[in-house]
Amino acid sequence: MDSITPSGGRRSEDSATRGEVTDVDLLKRAWCNEKAAPEILHFEAALVQRAKEQIQLLEETVEEFTADRSDDLLVSLYQMDLDRSLFLLRSYLRIRIQKIEKYMLHISKTSLWDRLSEQEQRFAKKCIDIMEKHLEQSVLSRLPYGYQSMLKQSISSEEDDMVPEPQLDTFVFCKTKNDVGAFQLDDTGEEIVDLVADDLYVLRYNSIKGLVEAGRVDLV
Amino acid sequence: MYGRRASQLLRELASCEAGQITSFNDDNLEQVIRECNEHNLQLQSLIRKIEDASLDIQTTRNEDHYGAVIHHLSLTRNKRCLMAYIFNRAEVIQSLRWKIGPVLPQEIKEKLNYLEEEFFKNHSAAVESYMSELDLDMTVDMVPPKDPYIRVKVLDDIGEVFLNDHTVNLTQHSLHFIKRTDAEPFISQGLMEEFLE
Numbered sequence: 001m002d003s004i005t006p007s008g009g010r011r012s013e014d015s016a017t018r019g020e021v022t023d024v025d026l027l028k029r030a031w032c033n034e035k036a037a038p039e040i041l042h043f044e045a046a047l048v049q050r051a052k053e054q055i056q057l058l059e060e061t062v063e064e065f066t067a068d069r070s071d072d073l074l075v076s077l078y079q080m081d082l083d084r085s086l087f088l089l090r091s092y093l094r095i096r097i098q099k100i101e102k103y104m105l106h107i108s109k110t111s112l113w114d115r116l117s118e119q120e121q122r123f124a125k126k127c128i129d130i131m132e133k134h135l136e137q138s139v140l141s142r143l144p145y146g147y148q149s150m151l152k153q154s155i156s157s158e159e160d161d162m163v164p165e166p167q168l169d170t171f172v173f174c175k176t177k178n179d180v181g182a183f184q185l186d187d188t189g190e191e192i193v194d195l196v197a198d199d200l201y202v203l204r205y206n207s208i209k210g211l212v213e214a215g216r217v218d219l220v
Numbered sequence: 221m222y223g224r225r226a227s228q229l230l231r232e233l234a235s236c237e238a239g240q241i242t243s244f245n246d247d248n249l250e251q252v253i254r255e256c257n258e259h260n261l262q263l264q265s266l267i268r269k270i271e272d273a274s275l276d277i278q279t280t281r282n283e284d285h286y287g288a289v290i291h292h293l294s295l296t297r298n299k300r301c302l303m304a305y306i307f308n309r310a311e312v313i314q315s316l317r318w319k320i321g322p323v324l325p326q327e328i329k330e331k332l333n334y335l336e337e338e339f340f341k342n343h344s345a346a347v348e349s350y351m352s353e354l355d356l357d358m359t360v361d362m363v364p365p366k367d368p369y370i371r372v373k374v375l376d377d378i379g380e381v382f383l384n385d386h387t388v389n390l391t392q393h394s395l396h397f398i399k400r401t402d403a404e405p406f407i408s409q410g411l412m413e414e415f416l417e
Contacts, residue, residue: 075368081239083400090361094318097350101314119353126346134310134339139302140302142253144260144293144295153296162303 010045023050024085029218030090036173036219037212038166040099040107043117051089058082100124104131105151105163137196168206174217175200183211221293222259226252226301231307239319241312244333249302256298261307263291303359317344318359360404370400373415378406 030044062082065075100107100120104127107113116124132150140148147153151160180195185207195201200220211217229248236242266288270280313336314411316324322344351358378390383402390396390406395415406412 036268080365080367083361084312087361087365090356090358093354093356093365094358097347098315098318119350122353123346123350126349127343130339130342130346131307131310133342134335135303135306138306138333138335139249139253139299141300143256147256147260147295147299153299154292156292162300164307 022090023047023054026087027085027092028053031088031095032091033212033219034095038168038170038172040096040103040112040115040211042115043096043120045117048089048092048117051085054080055085055089056087096120097123099166103164103166104128106165109160109163168209169204171202172205172208173200173202173220174208174212174215175220176177178216180211180216183208222255223297223416225255226298229305230301231269233305239312241309241316241328241331243331244309245337249305252302256295256302259291259295259298263288263295263299266291309336312328313340314343316340317347318362319408321359321405322348323409325410359408360401362404362408365400367400369397370403371397371415372403372407372412374406374412376411378411 026047027044030047032042034041058078061080062075062078065071065078096116097120100116100123104124107116108128109125113121113124135150140150146155149155149162151162153161176195176197176199178197181197182192185191185193185203193201193203195217203218205212208217212219225248229245229252231283232242232245266284267277270277270282270284270288275282301342313332316328317340320328324337324340332340347358372395374390374392374394374396377392380387380389382388383398388396388398390412403412403414
């Protein structure tokens with residue numbers, strides 16, 4: 001199989017046999033986590049950059065092969081590989097954008113903002129402006145003074161009590177990568193679970209949030 | 221009855237299938253906004269009454285105070301309902317950009333009010349500028365790919381289209397075997413469908 005690996009192309013054939021983790025595997029994991037997590041996770045900037053470069057390489061390879069009129073089967077295999085990588089990348093970015101659309105105000109007010117890429121931040125800013133203008137013109141500007149805030153129900157609210165937030169206490173399926181040991185699920189320490197390597201659990205996202213962020217468990 | 225109209229707006233949202241949109245209920249919305257302003261008038265007059273009686277507004281707990289509280293709470297409730305109505309519709313409108321594309325068909329346009337159409341245009345532009353920054357079209361590939369090519373049936377005359385360095389004549393009812401990424405925009409616009417035997 002080595003003869004068909006284009007120089008500089010993806011090392012998937014080689015590395016799969018050696019049990020290494022390719023960028024596509026990493027992207028798949030990031031995509032899975034992002035898909036299952038109720039809130040937005042850290043943007044995998046370096047990974048996305050690498051994935052983009054590899055996709056470009058793969059595109060060039062496919063083009064080369066098509067120009068050479070080489071084996072059609074080969075071309076379609078590369079094309080399929082390319083399509084799958086592209087899907088992962090697009091879907092990953094899309095899930096994030098849709099989370100931003102839904103919780104833009106919440107994200108912009110909290111430390112979640114730092115998890116966005118520069119482009120996503122620009123998108124979120126635009127989205128907030130657009131949504132604010134829309135709510136302003138449709139409802140807010142026509143309400144009595146004191147009730148015109150987008151973030152507060154009325155002037156007498158002390159906190160911002162009108163911002164949609166993701167529900168963090170939903171249950172998620174997760175898989176442990178290696179032994180975590182006895183893990184405390186709540187603050188009181190009444191519920192303790194022993195997290196063993198490579199096992200599946202259904203837990204509240206809230207309680208394993210830290211583990212997901214640290215990369216010790218994967219969501220599925 | 222106070223508060224009923226606002227909840228009607230939300231019931232309309234709830235009775236609608238997820239991702240679908242109903243016609244914008246202008247009348248109801250107007251009435252709820254009017255109701256809000258009435259509540260405010262009553263609220264202000266009660267507050268003035270307390271002040272005129274030279275009582276401390278912070279500590280007074282007489283019937284006027286509780287009356288004012290009820291008006292205040294009704295107002296915030298109405299506001300929550302109005303905002304939820306507009307916001308939830310806006311969410312559906314955002315999702316239309318992903319499902320249908322930058323141009324909305326007439327039958328959906330009719331259901332939006334002019335502010336919502338404006339909102340759709342602005343949001344759509346924001347999505348597009350994000351995609352052009354990344355140099356990646358994110359609206360294709362909505363489902364995981366199985367085969368790079370699919371069989372499609374053309375539902376409406378599309379005409380000559382340049383696909384993958386040769387032109388294809390997409391006439392109505394014709395069948396084609398083309399790249400999935402090329403077909404997707406047509407499928408989402410309802411001009412093609414996947415042909416399954």
